Amino acid sequence: MTTRALGDLPGEALDGKRALVRVDFNVPLKDGAVTDDARIRAALPTITYLRERGARVVLLSHLGRPKGGPEPKYSLRQVVPTLERLLGAPVDFITDLAAGVAATKRLPRGAVALVENTRFWPGEETNDPALAASFAALGDFYVNDAFGSAHRAHASTEAVARLLKPAVAGFLMQKELTYLGETLADPKRPFIAVLGGAKISGKIDVIEALLPRCDEILIGGAMACTFFTALGFDMGTSLVERDRIDMAKGLLARAGKVLILPRGAVVAPSLDRAAERREVSSDAVPKGWAVFDIDQATRVDFRARLARARTIIWNGPMGVFETPPFDAGTRAVAEGLVQAGAKGAVTVVGGGDSAAAVAGLEDKLTHISTGGGASLEFLEGKPLPGVSALESA
Ligand code: ADP
Numbered sequence: 186m187t188t189r190a191l192g193d194l195p196g197e198a199l200d201g202k203r204a205l206v207r208v209d210f211n212v213p214l215k216d217g218a219v220t221d222d223a224r225i226r227a228a229l230p231t232i233t234y235l236r237e238r239g240a241r242v243v244l245l246s247h248l249g250r251p252k253g254g255p256e257p258k259y260s261l262r263q264v265v266p267t268l269e270r271l272l273g274a275p276v277d278f279i280t281d282l283a284a285g286v287a288a289t290k291r292l293p294r295g296a297v298a299l300v301e302n303t304r305f306w307p308g309e310e311t312n313d314p315a316l317a318a319s320f321a322a323l324g325d326f327y328v329n330d331a332f333g334s335a336h337r338a339h340a341s342t343e344a345v346a347r348l349l350k351p352a353v354a355g356f357l358m359q360k361e362l363t364y365l366g367e368t369l370a371d372p373k374r375p376f377i378a379v380l381g382g383a384k385i386s387g388k389i390d391v392i393e394a395l396l397p398r399c400d401e402i403l404i405g406g407a408m409a410c411t412f413f414t415a416l417g418f419d420m421g422t423s424l425v426e427r428d429r430i431d432m433a434k435g436l437l438a439r440a441g442k443v444l445i446l447p448r449g450a451v452v453a454p455s456l457d458r459a460a461e462r463r464e465v466s467s468d469a470v471p472k473g474w475a476v477f478d479i480d481q482a483t484r485v486d487f488r489a490r491l492a493r494a495r496t497i498i499w500n501g502p503m504g505v506f507e508t509p510p511f512d513a514g515t516r517a518v519a520e521g522l523v524q525a526g527a528k529g530a531v532t533v534v535g536g537g538d539s540a541a542a543v544a545g546l547e548d549k550l551t552h553i554s555t556g557g558g559a560s561l562e563f564l565e566g567k568p569l570p571g572v573s574a575l576e577s578a
């Protein structure tokens with residue numbers, strides 16, 4: 186089933202109409218200013234397309250985790266100057282939903298308004314139909330371009346899409362659905378997944394979903410330590426999820442040759458004693474030391490496997506990449522994706538930290554998903570409420 190997309194709507198459905206667009210402007214802020222505008226830039230293709238076709242654009246987003254009421258530090262007003270700069274146009278700011286209806290009707294064709302943080306209204310996170318109706322009154326049709334919020338059934342992502350029609354996917358949303366969806370549905374083989382990060386707990390379902398589909402799953406990060414503990418190795422003071430060891434045993438038993446664990450690790454007594462780091466094989470982590478990265482032998486092994494792949498999906502860093510030199514394994518895998526991509530492989534990266542780890546490589550990878558939790562749930566094969574509520578093509 187494909188989702189109806191913005192590009193499918195005829196010109197007359199847009200011209201002069203109020204487009205209510207759910208975007209993901211959940212951006213990092215410091216002292217009231219946006220420190221990374223990537224998420225705002227990612228929404229520009231949809232906003233620009235609408236403006237150029239004479240629509241009046243009304244934007245909805247959440248920001249941070251306010252506790253069910255207005256909090257200045259989570260006000261989207263802080264985003265207005267950045268948005269105005271990127272659009273090269275003024276942006277109306279709407280704080281009152283009832284009064285906002287008239288304001289949206291006064292907007293000239295091609296103009297843009299931004300509504301205050303959707304989570305300032307208590308009904309947002311409970312998917313309240315009454316709040317959704319107040320949102321719906323701000324538009325003549327609905328566009329969801331917030332893939333990163335699509336795994337949550339909230340008033341601005343789910344209930345509103347059931348009230349306001351047409352309800353379609355924006356270009357960013359469409360791109361996510363295409364790459365993540367097609368990658369999984371019909372991968373060119375060999376199809377390799379690389380999984381890492383801190384925990385297996387949040388990713389068990391992803392491993393379960395990928396196991397029957399992938400030719401190989403390369404495991405790195407602290408996640409590998411839980412698997413090694415399940416095999417009976419002592420992982421020192423490494424991050425191990427004791428309560429997931431049985432689960433890890435079960436996966437290993439079923440995975441056969443598909444799960445590939447690291448040959449060895451870079452270990453150190455602690456993160457701030459990196460100078461003492463050394464490489465050990467995975468069954469020889471010294472007592473009191475911890476694993477912080479995959480070792481050189483594993484990097485070579487993983488890169489050789491990736492070089493043969495025609496589809497690669499990657500989630501989760503191979504080590505504590507925020508703290509060099511423990512970023513080397515993650516960088517090696519990133520290079521492996523870039524190299525495979527240069528030979529025609531489809532390369533997809535999902536996850537918040539993983540996306541940060543490949544910053545600057547956007548042009549050399551097929552797709553970097555903007556949705557952390559949402560891309561994981563999508564990979565698990567779960568329906569995303571914010572997508573299910575849109576119309577089918
Ligand atoms: P993503 O956000 O891409 O889904 P995760 O949040 O699952 O990724 O994992 C990222 C985190 O995992 C990073 O903060 C990284 O420092 C941590 N991590 C990776 N390897 C290790 C390790 N060996 N020990 C401790 N933390 C690790």
Ligand code: MG
Nearest residue numbers: 536537538557
């Ligand atoms: Mg993360």
